[in-house]
Structure formats: C-alpha cells, structure tokens
Amino acid sequence: MFESAAQVHKIDKATFKAEEAKLREALLDAQFDLIEQKRFAVLIVLAGIDGAGKSAALARLNEWLDPRHVETAVIDEPSPEEAARPPHWRYWRALPAKGKIGIFVGSWYREAFAGSALGGGEEGQLERALAAIARFETMLADEGLLVIKLWLHLSRADQKKRLKEIDSIPGGGRHVVEHRWMHKNYEKLMPVMQNIVRLTSSGDAPWVVVPSADEEYRDLMIGQTVLAAMRKRLDSPPPPKVAAAPVVVAGLDRKTALDALDLSAKLDKARYEKELARYQLRLAELTDAKAFRDVALVVAFEGTDAAGKGGTIRRLTCALDPRKVKVYPIAAPTDEEKAQPYLWRFWRHIPAKGQIAIFDRTWYGRVLVERVEGFCSEADWLRAYAEINDFEEQLLESGVILAKLWLAIGKDEQLRRFQDREKVPYKRYKITKEDWRNREKWDAYTQAIGDMVDRTSTDRAPWTLVSSEDKNWARVQVLKTLSDRLEAAL
Amino acid sequence: MFESAAQVHKIDKATFKAEEAKLREALLDAQFDLIEQKRFAVLIVLAGIDGAGKSAALARLNEWLDPRHVETAVIDEPSPEEAARPPHWRYWRALPAKGKIGIFVGSWYREAFAGSALGGGEEGQLERALAAIARFETMLADEGLLVIKLWLHLSRADQKKRLKEIDSIPGGGRHVVEHRWMHKNYEKLMPVMQNIVRLTSSGDAPWVVVPSADEEYRDLMIGQTVLAAMRKRLDSPPPPKVAAAPVVVAGLDRKTALDALDLSAKLDKARYEKELARYQLRLAELTDAKAFRDVALVVAFEGTDAAGKGGTIRRLTCALDPRKVKVYPIAAPTDEEKAQPYLWRFWRHIPAKGQIAIFDRTWYGRVLVERVEGFCSEADWLRAYAEINDFEEQLLESGVILAKLWLAIGKDEQLRRFQDREKVPYKRYKITKEDWRNREKWDAYTQAIGDMVDRTSTDRAPWTLVSSEDKNWARVQVLKTLSDRLEAAL
Numbered sequence: 009m010f011e012s013a014a015q016v017h018k019i020d021k022a023t024f025k026a027e028e029a030k031l032r033e034a035l036l037d038a039q040f041d042l043i044e045q046k047r048f049a050v051l052i053v054l055a056g057i058d059g060a061g062k063s064a065a066l067a068r069l070n071e072w073l074d075p076r077h078v079e080t081a082v083i084d085e086p087s088p089e090e091a092a093r094p095p096h097w098r099y100w101r102a103l104p105a106k107g108k109i110g111i112f113v114g115s116w117y118r119e120a121f122a123g124s125a126l127g128g129g130e131e132g133q134l135e136r137a138l139a140a141i142a143r144f145e146t147m148l149a150d151e152g153l154l155v156i157k158l159w160l161h162l163s164r165a166d167q168k169k170r171l172k173e174i175d176s177i178p179g180g181g182r183h184v185v186e187h188r189w190m191h192k193n194y195e196k197l198m199p200v201m202q203n204i205v206r207l208t209s210s211g212d213a214p215w216v217v218v219p220s221a222d223e224e225y226r227d228l229m230i231g232q233t234v235l236a237a238m239r240k241r242l243d244s245p246p247p248p249k250v251a252a253a254p255v256v257v258a259g260l261d262r263k264t265a266l267d268a269l270d271l272s273a274k275l276d277k278a279r280y281e282k283e284l285a286r287y288q289l290r291l292a293e294l295t296d297a298k299a300f301r302d303v304a305l306v307v308a309f310e311g312t313d314a315a316g317k318g319g320t321i322r323r324l325t326c327a328l329d330p331r332k333v334k335v336y337p338i339a340a341p342t343d344e345e346k347a348q349p350y351l352w353r354f355w356r357h358i359p360a361k362g363q364i365a366i367f368d369r370t371w372y373g374r375v376l377v378e379r380v381e382g383f384c385s386e387a388d389w390l391r392a393y394a395e396i397n398d399f400e401e402q403l404l405e406s407g408v409i410l411a412k413l414w415l416a417i418g419k420d421e422q423l424r425r426f427q428d429r430e431k432v433p434y435k436r437y438k439i440t441k442e443d444w445r446n447r448e449k450w451d452a453y454t455q456a457i458g459d460m461v462d463r464t465s466t467d468r469a470p471w472t473l474v475s476s477e478d479k480n481w482a483r484v485q486v487l488k489t490l491s492d493r494l495e496a497a498l
Numbered sequence: 499m500f501e502s503a504a505q506v507h508k509i510d511k512a513t514f515k516a517e518e519a520k521l522r523e524a525l526l527d528a529q530f531d532l533i534e535q536k537r538f539a540v541l542i543v544l545a546g547i548d549g550a551g552k553s554a555a556l557a558r559l560n561e562w563l564d565p566r567h568v569e570t571a572v573i574d575e576p577s578p579e580e581a582a583r584p585p586h587w588r589y590w591r592a593l594p595a596k597g598k599i600g601i602f603v604g605s606w607y608r609e610a611f612a613g614s615a616l617g618g619g620e621e622g623q624l625e626r627a628l629a630a631i632a633r634f635e636t637m638l639a640d641e642g643l644l645v646i647k648l649w650l651h652l653s654r655a656d657q658k659k660r661l662k663e664i665d666s667i668p669g670g671g672r673h674v675v676e677h678r679w680m681h682k683n684y685e686k687l688m689p690v691m692q693n694i695v696r697l698t699s700s701g702d703a704p705w706v707v708v709p710s711a712d713e714e715y716r717d718l719m720i721g722q723t724v725l726a727a728m729r730k731r732l733d734s735p736p737p738p739k740v741a742a743a744p745v746v747v748a749g750l751d752r753k754t755a756l757d758a759l760d761l762s763a764k765l766d767k768a769r770y771e772k773e774l775a776r777y778q779l780r781l782a783e784l785t786d787a788k789a790f791r792d793v794a795l796v797v798a799f800e801g802t803d804a805a806g807k808g809g810t811i812r813r814l815t816c817a818l819d820p821r822k823v824k825v826y827p828i829a830a831p832t833d834e835e836k837a838q839p840y841l842w843r844f845w846r847h848i849p850a851k852g853q854i855a856i857f858d859r860t861w862y863g864r865v866l867v868e869r870v871e872g873f874c875s876e877a878d879w880l881r882a883y884a885e886i887n888d889f890e891e892q893l894l895e896s897g898v899i900l901a902k903l904w905l906a907i908g909k910d911e912q913l914r915r916f917q918d919r920e921k922v923p924y925k926r927y928k929i930t931k932e933d934w935r936n937r938e939k940w941d942a943y944t945q946a947i948g949d950m951v952d953r954t955s956t957d958r959a960p961w962t963l964v965s966s967e968d969k970n971w972a973r974v975q976v977l978k979t980l981s982d983r984l985e986a987a988l
C-alpha cells in the first residue's frame with residue numbers, strides 16, 4: 009500500500025515557491041466556484057501515521073484557502089458533550105454544508121485503529137468498524153459530498169526523526185509516551201494501516217497516499233490532489249443516480265403489517281385513567297432512576313394523519329422531568345438542513361446520556377412522504393432503508409434506548425376526524441389542504457408504510473404498531489411500550 | 499423484517515389462473531427483449547427459510563420462462579470439483595451471461611448462515627461474510643447485472659405444516675433431521691435471518707420478502723417482481739456511472755515503487771546455471787510434496803513489454819509436473835468473456851487444490867492497459883482496486899498461494915530489445931505496432947503501475963518487483979521468490 013510513498017520524494021524550495029503560487033490561485037478559484045455553485049460540500053480527511061504532519065498540512069490548507077469557508081475538525085479526545093452521545097454524533101455535527109470545505113484530522117479512522125488488536129480491541133472489531141466506515145462514506149458520497157481522503161505516510165527512519173523533533177519542542181512532548189510506543193511498534197502498525205487503507209478504499213472515496221518526509225512535497229501533493237478533485241466535480245457534475253434494481257412491488261393483496269392490527273381495541277374511561285396514571289408514574293420513576301443517567305431515550309413517533317400523535321405526546325411529556333425531555337416536531341427542512349446530508353437534521357437532536365428526545369415525525373419521512381410525493385429519487389429512498397438501519401444501529405450500540413411507534417387509524421376514522429376538525433374552530437388549524445391531498449394517496453402511503461416496517465423493524469429496533477381509533481387505548485399502549493422498553497434496558 | 503409476510507396472504511385459484519396467463523405472456527416478452535438487447539444479465543436469488551418452497555418457485559419460473567435462456571444453479575453441497583477451489587468459484591462459474599437469466603437457489607446466503615453462531619460459526623464470522631456479500635453484490639450491480647433477491651418467508655405454524663408434508667413424501671424425508679432442527683430453533687433463527695436481510699439489503703440489490711404460505715400467492719408475487727424489475731431496466735437503461743471522487747493524481751515527482759528497483763542487478767552465467775538448477779529442483783520438490791495437495795498456486799506475471807515474461811515462464815514450467823500446471827496467456831477477452839463481469843475470465847481458471855495456474859498478464863489489465871487506453875471508464879478502474887483486493891483475499895482465504903510478479907526494464911533497455919526483435923527473424927512475431935504505441939504512453943503506464951502497486955500490494959498479497967534488464971537475474975529472482983513463498987506456506 010505504501011510502496012510509492014516509501015521512496016524518497018523531495019522538492020526544492022524554488023520549485024515549491026513557483027508551484028505554490030500557481031496552486032494557491034487555482035485553489036481559491038475553485039473554492040470561489042464552490043461557494044457560488046453551492047451544489048456540494050467538500051470533505052477532506054487527513055489521516056495517517058503519527059509524526060507525518062497532519063496538523064502542519066491542515067495549517068497549510070487553511071493558509072491557502074479562504075478560511076471563512078473552511079471548517080476544521082480535529083478529532084482527538086471527545087469533549088464531555090460529545091462523550092455523552094453516540095460516537096458518530098461528533099462527525100455529523102462537524103460535517104461541512106454545501107459550498108463549504110470541511111477538513112477532518114484523525115476522524116473515524118483514529119477510532120477504528122483503537123479497535124484493532126494492536127490498539128487493544130477485540131477479535132474482528134477493526135473489520136466491523138471498517139465495514140461501517142465504508143458504508144458511512146458511501147452514504148456521504150451518495151448524498152453528494154466530495155470525499156477526499158489523504159493518508160500521510162512516513163518510513164520508519166523518517167518517523168523516528170520527526171517524532172524526536174516534535175518531542176523536543178516546548179509543549180510538543182505531550183504525546184511522548186504514545187509516540188515512543190507507536191514508533192517501537194512501527195512494523196506491527198504497518199499491516200494494520202494497510203488493512204485500514206485497503207478495506208476503506210472504494211470507488212466512491214479512494215485513499216491517496218501522501219509521502220510526507222519532505223514537508224513541501226507533502227503539502228504540494230495534498231494541495232494539487234484537492235484542487236484536481238474539486239475542479240473535476242465543479243466542471244462536470246455527475247449524472248443523477250438511478251436505482252440499479254428497483255424491485256419493490258406492492259404485495260399482490262396489498263396486505264401489510266398494519267393489517268394485523270385490531271383497530272377496534274378500546275379502553276373505557278375508568279380503566280384508562282387508572283392505567284394512564286400507573287404508567288405515567290412508572291415512566292417518571294424509570295427516567296429518574298440512577299441507571300437512566302447512563303443511557304438516553306429516543307422516541308420516534310410516526311402515524312396516520314389525525315391519529316393523535318400530539319395528544320399522545322402530551323400525555324407522555326407530562327410524566328417526564330421537563331429538564332430532561334425535548335420534543336422535536338419535524339417539518340420541512342430548513343435551508344441549513346437542506347445543505348447537509350439527509351440524516352444530519354436528526355443527528356443534531358440526538359440526546360446526551362440521561363436525556364430524552366421525542367420526535368414528532370422522524371427520519372422515516374424519506375421512505376414515507378418523500379417517496380410517495382417524489383421529493384427524492386427512487387435511488388435515494390431505496391438506499392435510505394440501509395442508511396436508517398445503520399443510523400439506528402449506531403444509536404443502539406452506544407446505549408440509546410430507541411422506541412419506534414406507529415399510530416394507526418383506518419380510512420373511515422380519518423375521514424370522520426378530518427371533518428370534525430373542520431367543524432370545531434379550535435381544531436381547524438390542525439387540518440390543511442395537504443392533509444386532504446395526502447388522503448387521496450392512501451394506498452401509496454399504505455404500501456410505503458408496509459415496506460418501511462418490513463425493511464426497518466428488527467429484533468433490536470422493532471416497530472410498535474399502535475391501534476389509535478380509540479385514543480385511550482393508544483395512549484396507554486404507548487406509555488406501556490415505553491415503560492416495558494425502559495424496564496428491560498435498565 | 500418479516501412483518502408484512504407474517505400476515506395471511508392468499509389468492510384464489512380463479513384469480514391465479516387469470517393473473518398467471520397475463521404474467522406469462524409479459525415475462526416471455528421481457529425475456530425476448532433481454533435476449534435481443536443482450537445488454538445485461540438477470541440474476542434471481544431465491545433464498546429464505548426451509549420449507550418455503552424455493553425449489554417449487556424455481557420450477558414455476560422455469561415453466562413460465564423460456565428455459566433455453568435460463569440457467570439454474572442450486573447451491574447445495576459443493577461437488578468435488580467445487581470443493582477443491584475457493585468457495586466463490588462455483589458462484590462465478592454459474593453466473594448468467596448477458597441476455598440470460600440465472601436463478602440461484604440457496605447461493606452465498608446458505609454459506610453465510612453456516613457461519614452464524616447458530617450455524618456453528620465463530621464470533622463475527624457472519625458479519626464478515628455479510629459484508630463480503632454486500633461488496634460482491636455491489637460489484638455485480640456495478641458490472642451491469644440486474645440482481646433480484648427474493649426472500650421466502652413462513653410463519654412458525656406454516657413452516658411446521660410444510661416440513662411435515664415434505665418429510666412425508668417418498669424421498670422428501672432426506673433432510674428430516676435438519677428440518678426438525680430448523681423448526682425447533684425457529685425463534686432463534688429469526689433474528690439471524692433478520693440480520694442477513696438487513697445487512698445485505700442495499701440500494702443496488704434490495705431484498706423482497708415473499709410470503710410463502712400460499713403457493714399461488716408466492717409464485718405470482720415472485721413472477722410479478724421479476725417482471726417489474728426486468729421491464730424497468732429494459733425500458734430505461736441507467737446512465738453511465740461517474741467516479742464520485744476521482745482523486746488519483748500523479749505524484750509530483752512521478753516517483754513510484756519501481757524507482758526503488760536496482761535495474762543494474764546481474765548474474766553471471768556460471769552462477770546463473772547453478773542457481774537456476776537449484777531453485778528448479780527446489781520448486782519441483784515443493785510442488786510434489788504431500789502438503790502441496792492441500793493448497794494451490796497462482797502465479798500472476800505482469801511486466802513491461804519485452805521484459806521477458808515468456809522466457810521466465812518457460813524456466814518455471816519446465817521445473818513443474820506438466821499434469822499440475824497450466825499457463826493462461828491473457829489477451830483481449832472473447833465474446834463469451836465480454837458477456838460476463840470483468841473478473842469472470844480469471845475465476846474460470848482458478849486451479850483446484852494441488853494444481854498450479856500461471857497467468858501471463860492478469861486481472862490487473864483493468865488498472866493498467868484498460869485504464870491507460872480508456873477501454874473502461876474511470877469509475878470502473880477506480881472500483882477495480884477494491885474488487886481485485888477482495889478477489890485475492892478470497893483466494894488466500896481458501897489456501898491458495900498467490901505470487902504477483904512485476905518484471906521491470908527501463909525505457910532504454912526496452913528500445914534496444916524492440917529494435918533487436920525487429921532485426922531477428924524468429925523474434926519478429928513478438929513485436930507489433932501496438933508495442934510501439936504503448937511505448938509512447940510510457941509515463942501514463944508508469945503512473946498506472948505505481949498506483950497498482952500502491953493500491954494492491956498488501957502484507958498477505960505483496961507485489962514482487964523484479965529487475966529484468968539482466969534475464970539471468972530476473973529468472974533466478976522469480977524462481978527464488980516462488981520457492982520462498984511455497985516454503986513459508988507448506
């Protein structure tokens with residue numbers, strides 16, 4: 009993997025100065041076009057061996073580019089805010105928006121390395137991490153990011169020299185123990201680094217290995233690589249992606265998971281009040297328990313229009329400590345959200361440990377409304393199932409308790425409620441022309457819901473379908489589901 | 499994952515007959531267009547739970563389609579010929595050519611399941627297998643295959659009924675023990691199957707879950723899914739793929755791994771003859787050893803034009819038992835090979851255990867001549883590095899010993915040899931106009947070679963660069979490399 013980089017690569021000062029002047033101008037040009045077009049974001053990943061000069065290269069890029077549109081993320085020890093959330097959270101919050109350039113130093117590769125046997129991880133942990141990284145980067149590329157990955161390499165002798173230099177500067181010796189260990193294990197590190205580069209080099213996001221013994225050579229190569237990649241994408245946008253094998257057809261009888269629901273389920277008032285109080289108390293206790301401080305709760309509400317999500321959410325929140333809970337109603341994305349990959353606007357609201365996030369409509373919008381209304385391409389919503397599964401897996405892995413609730417009513421009941429809303433003045437704001445339009449696409453939505461449940465309900469992150477024609481029944485079911493889930497997890 | 503499929507799905511005989519008649523005609527129409535267009539192949543994967551009727555569905559598809567253009571592969575126990583080769587070999591040999599429909603029953607999913615904890619595998623084995631499958635299927639899709647994956651599902655009760663039926667028919671009870679075990683473990687199987695479906699459902703090759711309790715329902719759903727997918731691809735070919743991030747730029751100083759080679763290395767005649775005899779004997783002994791019966795040897799020769807691959811290969815083969823060795827000169831692909839994914843024409847020649855395959859030019863053509871001459875798109879050769887790494891990993895995993903040799907000469911030496919070939923009558927067939935044309939692209943080839951070594955040389959499958967200006971030196975180096983490799987492995 010590092011054969012070319014292992015050669016001696018040098019450049020003299022005069023050549024560097026001449027090349028640098030040209031490069032700088034061209035880079036600023038490209039950056040200006042990027043800002044103007046605002047069609048995509050650039051993500052530069054700087055990784056590689058210790059001592060190769062990731063920080064110095066970062067400084068140089070910031071010197072060459074207009075730093076107002078460059079966002080830098082140095083992935084070192086997580087901040088307390090980051091440590092309290094799933095590991096991927098901090099990558100998502102640092103992603104550059106369209107028109108911006110993001111530079112990640114370290115990034116998910118540092119974390120993957122820590123999972124190698126050499127880094128103290130378990131058997132197979134590195135391979136799993138690398139497979140997840142490959143899927144993550146493919147998703148970023150599919151979402152339109154230009155991903156440029158630069159692996160900085162040094163030979164054993166050059167590393168020794170460089171680490172000595174670093175350790176001798178005042179304040180530079182911070183990592184001296186780590187440096188010594190890294191260098192001592194150079195020969196063992198190489199196969200691990202080879203594996204990392206090999207298993208995460210894809211057509212979507214290939215690695216470029218940068219020989220880093222000579223600083224000018226290193227920086228010029230980085231700059232020219234970034235320039236070439238940006239220029240190409242700026243000058244020739246890729247054609248839209250087409251789904252390779254769109255083989256999702258409606259079931260012949262159009263029966264879905266929803267058909268198993270008994271919509272006639274009911275709870276009388278006395279029973280309702282008793283059960284409601286019981287589960288509200290239970291939820292309050294569970295979320296106040298000491299063990300809850302080590303987990304977080306994410307509740308995803310979806311459902312038929314007019315199924316009563318709002319009322320149910322109110323019954324839930326009033327049982328919870330308001331300092332711990334936040335409700336996120338998901339409407340059309342903001343400009344800022346539109347400039348980011350799809351899942352970004354959900355990642356930003358993932359709660360810290362001990363906290364609760366309630367989503368009123370969720371990331372499933374992509375495979376529901378966006379699919380049915382054609383707001384995204386077929387290729388986009390088809391890949392979204394796998395992306396959502398990966399997203400939820402990352403939440404679960406880090407100890408988030410996830411509940412996905414579908415509140416269901418039948419077509420007749422919906423009509424009754426729509427008409428009711430139009431009649432009652434204080435309910436009128438709840439019904440719009442759009443609701444009526446969606447209703448016309450009832451069958452398409454039903455199909456999309458069925459596919460969604462089939463493709464994203466798993467043992468670890470199951471969908472709970474709740475019959476909501478009787479609101480009492482629905483509310484108690486939801487509270488009971490959450491109580492049970494918390495009880496099992498704590 | 500199986501929520502919709504868990505519902506009762508039935509279709510009455512009259513509806514089935516009417517729908518079947520329409521479907522049959524439409525399927526034959528689509529198949530005829532496929533044969534006419536010859537643009538792509540269709541691969542139908544039938545997988546799922548035991549007893550769901552994979553074989554019956556296969557029979558029905560064969561009844562509906564024109565069986566002359568359907569190729570069926572039932573992946574059960576491997577034949578002796580298959581067992582002697584890497585596990586993927588049998589999938590490759592059964593792949594449908596362009597214009598054909600291939601139906602795989604069982605396939606790589608049967609094997610992946612055997613690697614689950616429930617199937618007796620080790621920790622993490624299933625996840626690794628599924629990640630490899632996802633990469634494999636993405637490659638097939640990238641190579642233009644239409645991949646349609648159907649997962650046949652049964653509820654526990656329906657499975658019980660069906661397995662009883664199967665076990666009661668004469669000859670059907672072959673798998674009665676296995677069936678009983680599968681059924682007894684239904685509840686444990688479900689999460690494993692969920693994982694399989696979840697982790698291998700991609701935008702390129704999504705699963706369709708088929709409720710299989712009612713046979714007519716099952717078959718009709720399968721037929722309509724196949725029809726819809728074929729029709730869509732036939733009527734609207736996908737746009738060409740564009741490399742998302744083509745960030746491979748030439749190193750600034752154009753130095754590659756080749757620059758580390760000392761081209762002046764020499765061996766005098768006496769020493770050459772002694773060493774040649776020594777290593778030929780050693781190779782003969784090693785490949786005749788009993789331990790060699792459990793492995794296979796694949797030697798990949800690449801090199802500069804006129805570097806002397808032919809002569810070196812002759813010195814190698816004359817040391818080996820001719821019953822064991824085959825030499826494959828790789829030229830332009832045949833029509834049959836062009837109708838298959840790129841790696842197919844190499845997979846077909848992978849040797850059985852105890853055998854030796856020598857490739858004169860190899861799968862690296864894609865990232866060398868095809869890249870430089872523009873015979874494939876940038877997106878194609880960029881993804882080829884990862885595909886080649888996966889391919890070689892599969893060989894190594896199954897015990898193949900792999901040697902990759904680059905025979906290198908300098909530009910001046912090549913000119914001398916070209917001129918010499920033109921002068922000497924019996925050598926004249928060895929030099930063509932194409933050789934001179936390639937020579938004009940020396941720099942582009944050098945860059946491609948450097949990238950190839952950087953991206954595909956790993957600890958387990960390293961490139962060996964051999965200085966070949968002195969033929970004696972080169973031949974001994976090659977034989978020594980192979981001897982050492984065999985000695986280390988046996």
